[in-house]
Amino acid sequence: MTQPAVATEFVGSFECQQCHQQEFEQWTGSDHDMAMKHATTSSVAADFNTSFIYLGKPNRFFRKGEEYWVNIEDGSGQFSDFKISYTFGISPLQQYMVEFEDGRIQLIPFAWDNRPKIEGGQKWFHLYPDNSAKHDDFFWQNVGQNWNFMCADCHSTNVKKNYDFEKNRFDTTFSEINVGCEACHGAASKHLSWVANGDLAKDNKDQNKGFNRDLTKPISQWTWQTSTQATNKNANTAMPVNKGHSDQLQTCAQCHSRRLQISDSNPLVNSDFGDRYQLNLIGQELYYDDGQVFDEDYVYGSFLQSKMHHNGVVCSNCHNPHSTKLVLPENALCSQCHSPAKFDTSEHHQHSANSSGAQCVNCHMPQTTYMQIDKRRDHSFSIPIPANSQRIGTPNACNQCHIDKDIAWAVETTTRWYPSLNTYDAKHFSSAFAGARAGMPAAADQLSYIAQDHQQAAIIRAAAIERLQQYPSRNGVVAIARATRHDEPMLRLATIQGSAPYPIADRWRMLAPLLNDKVLMVRSQAAGALAGFWPELSPEQRRQLESSLAEYIEILKFNGDRGFARTNLGHLYANQGKVEQAIAEYNAAIAVQANYAAAYINLADLFRGQGKDQKAMETLKQGIRAQPTSGTLQFSMALALLRAKQTDTAMEYLVKATELEPNNGRFWYVYAIAITPISVSKAGTAFDKAYQVSGNPQYLYALCELMLSNNSPQAKQCLQELSTRVPADAIEQLKRRFQQ
Numbered sequence: 099m100t101q102p103a104v105a106t107e108f109v110g111s112f113e114c115q116q117c118h119q120q121e122f123e124q125w126t127g128s129d130h131d132m133a134m135k136h137a138t139t140s141s142v143a144a145d146f147n148t149s150f151i152y153l154g155k156p157n158r159f160f161r162k163g164e165e166y167w168v169n170i171e172d173g174s175g176q177f178s179d180f181k182i183s184y185t186f187g188i189s190p191l192q193q194y195m196v197e198f199e200d201g202r203i204q205l206i207p208f209a210w211d212n213r214p215k216i217e218g219g220q221k222w223f224h225l226y227p228d229n230s231a232k233h234d235d236f237f238w239q240n241v242g243q244n245w246n247f248m249c250a251d252c253h254s255t256n257v258k259k260n261y262d263f264e265k266n267r268f269d270t271t272f273s274e275i276n277v278g279c280e281a282c283h284g285a286a287s288k289h290l291s292w293v294a295n296g297d298l299a300k301d302n303k304d305q306n307k308g309f310n311r312d313l314t315k316p317i318s319q320w321t322w323q324t325s326t327q328a329t330n331k332n333a334n335t336a337m338p339v340n341k342g343h344s345d346q347l348q349t350c351a352q353c354h355s356r357r358l359q360i361s362d363s364n365p366l367v368n369s370d371f372g373d374r375y376q377l378n379l380i381g382q383e384l385y386y387d388d389g390q391v392f393d394e395d396y397v398y399g400s401f402l403q404s405k406m407h408h409n410g411v412v413c414s415n416c417h418n419p420h421s422t423k424l425v426l427p428e429n430a431l432c433s434q435c436h437s438p439a440k441f442d443t444s445e446h447h448q449h450s451a452n453s454s455g456a457q458c459v460n461c462h463m464p465q466t467t468y469m470q471i472d473k474r475r476d477h478s479f480s481i482p483i484p485a486n487s488q489r490i491g492t493p494n495a496c497n498q499c500h501i502d503k504d505i506a507w508a509v510e511t512t513t514r515w516y517p518s519l520n521t522y523d524a525k526h527f528s529s530a531f532a533g534a535r536a537g538m539p540a541a542a543d544q545l546s547y548i549a550q551d552h553q554q555a556a557i558i559r560a561a562a563i564e565r566l567q568q569y570p571s572r573n574g575v576v577a578i579a580r581a582t583r584h585d586e587p588m589l590r591l592a593t594i595q596g597s598a599p600y601p602i603a604d605r606w607r608m609l610a611p612l613l614n615d616k617v618l619m620v621r622s623q624a625a626g627a628l629a630g631f632w633p634e635l636s637p638e639q640r641r642q643l644e645s646s647l648a649e650y651i652e653i654l655k656f657n658g659d660r661g662f663a664r665t666n667l668g669h670l671y672a673n674q675g676k677v678e679q680a681i682a683e684y685n686a687a688i689a690v691q692a693n694y695a696a697a698y699i700n701l702a703d704l705f706r707g708q709g710k711d712q713k714a715m716e717t718l719k720q721g722i723r724a725q726p727t728s729g730t731l732q733f734s735m736a737l738a739l740l741r742a743k744q745t746d747t748a749m750e751y752l753v754k755a756t757e758l759e760p761n762n763g764r765f766w767y768v769y770a771i772a773i774t775p776i777s778v779s780k781a782g783t784a785f786d787k788a789y790q791v792s793g794n795p796q797y798l799y800a801l802c803e804l805m806l807s808n809n810s811p812q813a814k815q816c817l818q819e820l821s822t823r824v825p826a827d828a829i830e831q832l833k834r835r836f837q838q
Contacts, residue, residue: 201268537793661694729759763792
């Protein structure tokens with residue numbers, strides 16, 4: 099009789115020590131080991147017998163026996179004592195966490211600089227001084243510093259968030275407080291059984307030795323090309339001979355990636371990455387247009403762009419996963435695959451031997467500093483092109499080191515070394531991405547081409563598809579439709595955003611096949627997008643949405659501790675005509691994240707739709723008090739006042755909106771329309787600003803129209819610019835209207 103399968107259980111890292119002493123010793127004290135600890139004398143690095151003055155106010159760090167405490171300002175503006183329950187990280191800084199009765203664990207605003215004193219360390223500092231106001235996400239008691247959502251899944255082993263959606267409480271658990279052996283290898287109870295049964299000496303079929311994942315390197319053999327093979331562009335670089343299966347990269351990516359967690363029950367390696375996480379693509383708010391890191395992107399998104407990834411390199415080719423240190427020093431690391439005779443020479447790097455400029459990583463993996471002192475390297479392994487700093491405003495490694503030199507010097511110098519380095523490449527994705535950011539019409543075809551170019555990295559193709567939402571066109575439809583059928587889940591996911599501007603009939607045809615997608619993130623997001631058109635869907639279409647929409651709702655509830663999830667749920671209910679449920683969720687969004695502007699805006703819109711204009715304005719005023727830095731709230735209030743014929747007051751809010759978000763073209767455009775009867779000059783300036791910050795030809799058209807209607811001498815120049823952005827017949831129609 100077949101025995102029932104026994105669930106694999108987590109046993110803890112100390113069980114591993116018995117057989118894996120060397121690995122355990124390497125892990126002890128590592129970044130993984132120190133990822134999170136109970137606050138004890140063996141884990142706390144900071145001085146808890148001191149005070150730190152911030153904004154003229156003393157913050158006191160002290161001990162009560164074996165306990166660590168801090169006296170800091172809370173959300174009410176009062177200074178109170180808080181017990182430190184946990185430490186967080188170790189190098190180059192250590193943070194400290196406070197546990198609250200509702201299960202929330204929050205990181206205090208002050209961190210300990212754990213670098214040596216000679217490097218400026220061994221002191222307290224405020225981690226986010228520019229984002230520490232009560233309405234900021236990163237105020238220490240707000241969502242941006244909440245461990246349960248932001249940190250737990252990556253800093254502990256086998257985390258279950260256990261958020262109570264109805265009670266707005268946490269009961270978060272973990273098998274091991276830090277990143278232990280099983281965080282990477284998986285639960286080990288079956289491995290222990292494998293050992294206990296004497297399978298070490300047997301030639302059995304369990305290649306993974308009781309584990310459910312294979313963490314070996316996928317490339318078992320590399321071969322070297324030689325410079326005599328002149329036609330081979332990979333000369334002097336090792337190339338993979340074969341590529342096997344490995345779960346290593348996906349295992350590391352669970353933490354070393356910028357992503358949204360959508361489940362903590364779906365397995366990591368037995369299904370797609372997207373069954374547990376939704377990866378952030380190369381978005382404009384996270385990356386520069388050439389793919390370099392901007393915000394904290396945690397390696398994976400950068401690495402997926404690289405030739406290293408394309409050729410089968412994985413994390414352990416460079417990093418010891420147990421000690422988290424490099425496997426070889428400096429350039430020797432790169433020389434594993436790149437011939438030092440070719441690349442580790444002054445002829446290649448053009449710097450003195452053993453200088454910082456001679457180190458491969460300083461050119462090909464430039465550093466960005468986060469959290470004030472935490473330097474992290476870009477893992478896209480790109481070639482520095484100083485001319486891109488001139489063309490599209492991206493940083494370059496040359497000027498990051500040579501801060502006393504300008505970009506023109508860097509371009510001239512590197513062109514002298516490599517004549518073709520700074521040549522403009524219209525086919526490179528950076529040209530299309532920069533064009534899309536500026537709203538240039540030519541970017542439409544470029545994006546469509548990149549989206550369908552098999553030689554591009556999948557994450558770049560997906561990013562191009564997302565940007566196609568700015569350019570609805572026939573070519574865009576073709577690119578999106580093809581991507582919905584692609585084997586790569588990232589491309590299929592990107593089509594959901596790329597298809598956003600199309601009417602529901604077209605969008606349904608594009609996305610409906612994704613409702614049965616094998617990857618959770620794809621089918622759930624497709625369902626959420628299509629459900630936004632609920633009133634326009636047929637009964638049969640609504641029926642087709644049922645299964646995947648239920649999963650979408652579960653994801654929102656899983657993340658119900660955040661305003662975005664509650665607001666999206668409210669929006670879904672509003673579209674379905676469930677008004678009371680929608681109001682309840684918008685209010686719940688405000689309750690869990692009082693500074694979340696979108697919750698107030700959506701709730702106000704719902705009240706306005708019910709004819710409750712006064713209640714809508716009261717909601718917006720409440721939102722402005724809770725989040726005074728939101729230009730969108732100010733703008734929404736202005737629109738409400740304009741509808742109420744309170745133009746003078748509305749203008750004040752419009753001005754404030756443009757001050758808070760000066761790069762929002764729509765705000766400038768509406769302000770220009772509103773101010774036109776009062777001041778043509780101010781209207782012209784605002785229309786021009788709207789166009790300059792967005793590149794939207796509609797705003798330039800409005801500016802030309804204003805100039806023509808007022809016989810401005812600059813109208814001709816405006817029309818010349820407009821002729822590069824819109825069809826010729828549109829120009830002729832505009833001229834005829836004003837008999838020019």
